[in-house]
Amino acid sequence: xxxxxxxxxxxxxxxxxxxxxxxxxxxxxxxxxxxxxxxxxxxxxxxxxxxxxxxxxxxxxxxxxxxxxxxxxxxxxxxxxxxxxxxxxxxxxxxxxxxxxxxxxxxxx
Amino acid sequence: xxxxxxxxxxxxxxxxxxxxxxxxxxxxxxxxxxxxxxxxxxxxxxxxxxxxxxxxxxxxxxxxxxxxxxxxxxxxxxxxxxxxxxxxxxxxxxxxxxxxxxxxxxxxxxxxxxxx
Numbered sequence: 001x002x003x004x005x006x007x008x009x010x011x012x013x014x015x016x017x018x019x020x021x022x023x024x025x026x027x028x029x030x031x032x033x034x035x036x037x038x039x040x041x042x043x044x045x046x047x048x049x050x051x052x053x054x055x056x057x058x059x060x061x062x063x064x065x066x067x068x069x070x071x072x073x074x075x076x077x078x079x080x081x082x083x084x085x086x087x088x089x090x091x092x093x094x095x096x097x098x099x100x101x102x103x104x105x106x107x108x109x
Numbered sequence: 110x111x112x113x114x115x116x117x118x119x120x121x122x123x124x125x126x127x128x129x130x131x132x133x134x135x136x137x138x139x140x141x142x143x144x145x146x147x148x149x150x151x152x153x154x155x156x157x158x159x160x161x162x163x164x165x166x167x168x169x170x171x172x173x174x175x176x177x178x179x180x181x182x183x184x185x186x187x188x189x190x191x192x193x194x195x196x197x198x199x200x201x202x203x204x205x206x207x208x209x210x211x212x213x214x215x216x217x218x219x220x221x222x223x224x225x
Contacts, residue, residue, distance in 0.1 A: 045213050088212060095159075
């Protein structure tokens with residue numbers, strides 16, 4: 001198994017840019033996926049692969065990766081972006097997607 | 110439209126058993142790998158188990174190995190999680206999640222509460 005580390009909480013002023021990071025050894029070999037979760041709701045995929053957005057996800061969400069760190073960037077954060085964000089990647093063997101970061105609580109001020 | 114609907118959660122005493130189900134629709138279930146992921150109250154996401162599209166390859170988190178069994182019935186478009194010897198720390202919302210190289214869709218979850 002492996003671990004992914006996220007900052008527990010990040011804040012951003014309305015309309016500003018925020019970056020949420022995820023660190024782990026597995027990210028040297030595999031891309032991270034990013035999920036947004038609002039209270040009482042299931043997670044929703046927002047970014048996957050090198051920098052891909054599912055249909056319906058605003059283009060203010062973007063992803064990047066360097067070394068052992070993956071980043072989710074929100075450019076022009078909106079009030080509705082306030083949520084928990086989780087990164088996910090494969091375990092060290094690459095067999096399954098069994099590794100989640102601890103989550104980052106994003107507050108939009 | 111992809112839909113994943115979990116059921117079977119509830120209140121169970123420590124040491125008890127529960128079987129969760131996940132009904133899939135809107136896609137060819139037999140072509141996709143599936144995961145169970147759980148979330149304890151106020152906590153983060155924790156991967157529980159994986160099953161390949163045919164059911165021939167299975168993995169478990171160490172925390173549930175030997176107690177939980179994942180299975181699927183492709184003819185019924187259904188995923189299952191048999192949970193035995195339940196502990197208080199298994200209390201969580203359990204999500205089934207579709208894998209298409211990445212986890213792309215999640216169900217709404219079913220709550221399992223282990224308490225006396």
